[in-house]
Amino acid sequence: MNNRRPGAPWLAIAFCCLPLLCASCGRSGEANIPPITDDPRFSKARMADFPRLLPAYGVAMEHGSHLDWEVNVEAEDSRYLRRGLPCAAERLPSGAKSGCQVEQILRNASEETGQAIAWLKPTGDGAKISRGEFVSAEIRAGGRRALAVPDAAILVKNGTSFIIVKNDGTGKEEYRVEPVGTGAESRDVVEITSGNVRAGDWVMVDGGIGLIHPGFKQAAD
Secondary structure, three states, rough: OOOOOOOOOHHHHHHHOOOOOOOOOOOOEEEEEOOOOOOOOEEEEEEEEEEEOOOOEEEEEEEEEEEEEEEOOHHHHHHOOOOOOOOEEEEEEEOEEEEEEEEEEOOOOOOOOOEEEEEEEEHHHHHHOOOOEEEEEEEEEEEEEEEEEEHOEEEEEEEEEEEEEEEEOOOOOEEEEEEEEEEEEEEEEOOOOOOOOOOOOEEEEEEEEEEEEEHHHHOOO
């Protein structure tokens, strides 16, 4: 069987016969129909290490006798803030990148939102900053463990992410399609934040759509 026949007919079949996975798309949004095969490949969902990155946004302001970036940090992230944490900053609108570190923290700076304020000190070649320049930063606050699947296992349809899970043999269906929430990405794996999948489950990373939708496979033969 030719896995990918040229021309529009099989693509038309794909979109009419795959109501759920008719457009297996990457995060760029481009259509990417997985190859049809009788030998799909699987990989296990597992716990993986992800960096804990705290987003922060602010502006360069006088802090004592010098200029620092004064940034806001969301309330749920503020508990991870520590003096001396490293960070990476992007100056706006130039887009220039600079290293930095957390110099001082004011927790619960806003009674209404619970946001914290942190003062970031530029380091290295980016140590010189200009008053009033805006900055977007990520503060690296250690790491965390989270459930993850390979990037290739994620299929996207109309903005919703799905994975194909191999059942444990107790049900009638060999495979099931599960909607999932996704989070951070690290080393070709994607964090799973919600959905009916556990560490140790086998998830499809290549092919096999014809096994789930036999009509599509037969039409493509």
